Amino acid sequence: MILQSIAFILGTTLMYATPLIYTSLGGTISENSGVVNIGLEGIMFMGAFIGAAVGFYTHSGWIGFLAAGVVGGLFGLLHAVACITFTADQVVSGIAINFLGPGFALLLCRLTFDGAAMTVPLPLDEKISRPLNGLFEQNSFFDMIFNRYSTVYLAFILVFLMWFLLYKTRLGLRIRAVGEHPEAAATLGINVYKIRYFSVIMSGVLSGFGGAAMSIAIVSQFRVTLISGQGFIALAAMIFGRWKPQGAMWACLLFGLANGIVIFMPRTGLDISSQLLSMLPYVLTLILLVVFVGKAIAPSADGEIYEKH
Amino acid sequence: MSEKKKLTDSPVWITMISISFGLIFGAIILLIIGYNPLTAFTVILKGIFSKPKYISWTVIYATPIILTGLSVAFAFKTGLFNIGAEGQYIVGAITAALAGYFISLPPILHIPLVLILSIGAGAFWGSISGYLKAKYEVNEVISTIMLNWVALYLNNFIVLHDKVKREGSEATNKVLDSAQLIFANTWKTSEAGISWRKVHPFFGDILRTPANGGFLIAVGAAIVVLIILNKTTLGYSLKAVGINREAAEFGGINVPSNIVSAMAISGGLAGLAGAVQVLGFTREASALAASEGYGFEGITVALIGANNPIGCVLAGLLYGAMKYGGSKIQPAIGAPYEIISIIMGMIVLFISMPKLIKTLKLKKKEDK
Numbered sequence: 001m002i003l004q005s006i007a008f009i010l011g012t013t014l015m016y017a018t019p020l021i022y023t024s025l026g027g028t029i030s031e032n033s034g035v036v037n038i039g040l041e042g043i044m045f046m047g048a049f050i051g052a053a054v055g056f057y058t059h060s061g062w063i064g065f066l067a068a069g070v071v072g073g074l075f076g077l078l079h080a081v082a083c084i085t086f087t088a089d090q091v092v093s094g095i096a097i098n099f100l101g102p103g104f105a106l107l108l109c110r111l112t113f114d115g116a117a118m119t120v121p122l123p124l125d126e127k128i129s130r131p132l133n134g135l136f137e138q139n140s141f142f143d144m145i146f147n148r149y150s151t152v153y154l155a156f157i158l159v160f161l162m163w164f165l166l167y168k169t170r171l172g173l174r175i176r177a178v179g180e181h182p183e184a185a186a187t188l189g190i191n192v193y194k195i196r197y198f199s200v201i202m203s204g205v206l207s208g209f210g211g212a213a214m215s216i217a218i219v220s221q222f223r224v225t226l227i228s229g230q231g232f233i234a235l236a237a238m239i240f241g242r243w244k245p246q247g248a249m250w251a252c253l254l255f256g257l258a259n260g261i262v263i264f265m266p267r268t269g270l271d272i273s274s275q276l277l278s279m280l281p282y283v284l285t286l287i288l289l290v291v292f293v294g295k296a297i298a299p300s301a302d303g304e305i306y307e308k309h
Numbered sequence: 310m311s312e313k314k315k316l317t318d319s320p321v322w323i324t325m326i327s328i329s330f331g332l333i334f335g336a337i338i339l340l341i342i343g344y345n346p347l348t349a350f351t352v353i354l355k356g357i358f359s360k361p362k363y364i365s366w367t368v369i370y371a372t373p374i375i376l377t378g379l380s381v382a383f384a385f386k387t388g389l390f391n392i393g394a395e396g397q398y399i400v401g402a403i404t405a406a407l408a409g410y411f412i413s414l415p416p417i418l419h420i421p422l423v424l425i426l427s428i429g430a431g432a433f434w435g436s437i438s439g440y441l442k443a444k445y446e447v448n449e450v451i452s453t454i455m456l457n458w459v460a461l462y463l464n465n466f467i468v469l470h471d472k473v474k475r476e477g478s479e480a481t482n483k484v485l486d487s488a489q490l491i492f493a494n495t496w497k498t499s500e501a502g503i504s505w506r507k508v509h510p511f512f513g514d515i516l517r518t519p520a521n522g523g524f525l526i527a528v529g530a531a532i533v534v535l536i537i538l539n540k541t542t543l544g545y546s547l548k549a550v551g552i553n554r555e556a557a558e559f560g561g562i563n564v565p566s567n568i569v570s571a572m573a574i575s576g577g578l579a580g581l582a583g584a585v586q587v588l589g590f591t592r593e594a595s596a597l598a599a600s601e602g603y604g605f606e607g608i609t610v611a612l613i614g615a616n617n618p619i620g621c622v623l624a625g626l627l628y629g630a631m632k633y634g635g636s637k638i639q640p641a642i643g644a645p646y647e648i649i650s651i652i653m654g655m656i657v658l659f660i661s662m663p664k665l666i667k668t669l670k671l672k673k674k675e676d677k
Contacts, residue, residue, distance in 0.1 A: 082658060082662050087664050088662040092612055093658060095608050096655070096661060098654075099609070099651070100655070103651035106650075107647040110645040111342055228598075228599035235454070236454050273466055275462045278458075279459050279462040279463065282458040283455075286441070
């Protein structure tokens with residue numbers, strides 16, 4: 001029974017951490033290149049809609065997932081054009097995207113789903129697959145933890161790939177150089193604009209995935225309240241994880257775990273207010289920030305406008 | 310020549326251009342999705358101005374976001390980004406709902422007391438982030454995001470508590486008459502009130518809405534903020550920290566205590582927004598499934614208002630008008646209401662890119 005409970009909590013942790021991981025990886029790559037992207041929330045919102053809508057019309061969760069990445073990338077491009085080419089204040093541009101993402105998502109939703117603010121749910125067999133389904137005995141310990149939608153595994157693979165990209169490749173070195181000291185990077189012949197465009201567009205793609213991981217894996221449809229703050233939590237997770245992919249992943253897992261415990265608690269029959277319990281992850285984050293992390297160190301040029309002279 | 314150049318580079322000019330571009334962009338989107346933008350804008354304008362009660366509704370919509378806008382703008386001025394106006398608003402609102410119901414006093418004492426308590430609650434909530442930043446260098450963006458959620462769940466916990474919850478609802482009891490800010494709330498439905506409203510159609514129509522003193526409080530707050538920022542030593546040192554932290558420190562300003570004060574004042578303004586909304590409009594606090602967005606709308610208001618207190622009042626009215634007027638296009642012509650978010654988002658996006666606007670201007674000159 002205890003094992004079952006642990007498995008349930010861990011399984012739920014993985015499930016809820018996944019959308020956050022995608023989005024926080026998006027934040028990580030963008031901010032490592034020196035562009036703050038506070039618009040993750042809005043892009044996630046859009047990704048959730050596109051994933052569910054395209055998935056519904058093409059009868060394929062995967063096409064929906066990819067489409068969410070593409071449209072997320074377009075929003076990333078918009079942020080890039082504003083911040084990099086037109087030297088916009090990055091926070092302000094991000095705020096704008098947080099209005100545009102939900103605005104366009106709901107507008108398109110009403111146009112394509114008869115005026116409704118939610119999409120028609122995907123049938124179960126058209127959702128993203130569960131590759132390990134049947135590998136373990138049903139409702140066994142491992143089944144409850146690891147029998148997850150592919151998006152969950154993909155998220156962890158992407159954490160590794162992002163780590164590899166940032167710390168083991170030339171491109172990653174350039175991304176970080178541009179984020180630390182764009183002027184110096186430029187004198188070494190690095191095209192600051194190109195690197196930043198790439199990073200910001202990627203952050204859009206990943207946030208789009210994050211939204212879709214919510215709408216076509218955790219649930220089966222997009223609705224107005226589906227994305228309410230996850231983008232900001234992913235942003236917080238990235239800061240909490242000190243702008244590193246693996247750090248962000250651990251922070252997302254922490255949020256996922258807290259979520260798992262909140263969902264699990266009612267089953268125990270303990271009389272703890274679910275409202276107070278829901279507060280826990282946020283209070284915990286604050287405490288951990290104070291106790292363990294102290295000064296979070298952002299890339300030096302994070303948020304700074306770069307102009308070629 | 311030089312004077313003219315100054316005018317066209319000013320923030321006001323850039324704001325005006327951005328607003329026009331936002332509206333044009335909205336019109337193009339409407340056209341693409343098959344609605345006549347002229348009809349849509351006519352519906353919006355009529356929905357705002359054609360009746361006194363519409364104007365009153367616009368002001369009611371604008372009131373809380375003017376105050377959250379002031380909150381965000383004040384923090385911006387001191388170099389802080391307060392994403393937490395949302396949470397500070399929530400604690401202000403729940404405080405007002407509790408103090409407005411459980412305390413009973415004559416109106417002349419009750420209203421100020423509730424307002425002060427709500428400002429205090431918001432200020433406390435804001436100063437937590439200020440303290441964490443000053444003492445532990447915790448980024449205020451992340452701490453305010455966390456505190457928004459804590460505030461939301463705290464609000465739900467209190468609202469749904471047995472002693473607080475109104476029977477059969479997910480909200481608190483309505484605040485007492487002595488605490489509410491709605492103009493002539495009991496008189497206007499009395500016999501004398503009804504006959505007076507018949508004789509005075511303009512004011513009578515306004516009294517059909519919960520017209521309230523909140524807007525006056527918001528304008529008063531804007532003036533107070535203006536005075537704090539421009540006429541006091543506190544404002545001077547806060548702004549100095551905002552412009553250059555190191556230089557301010559070198560100049561003998563106590564930076565950490567300034568950060569806490571700045572966040573407290575900013576939070577207090579957002580708390581006041583919550584109080585005004587409860588005392589003047591909803592008269593209750595409800596359990597929330599997601600945040601209501603007043604804090605985020607406040608960020609937009611602050612940006613459109615160029616972080617200027619008077620600018621915030623005007624930008625808040627613009628946003629309130631778009632929200633209220635925009636709510637009429639769906640029933641009238643079927644165009645999705647979300648076009649308003651898109652227009653507001655585009656306005657903010659253009660405001661963020663003064664370089665784009667300047668580039669366009671240069672191109673135009675070359676064409677000539």
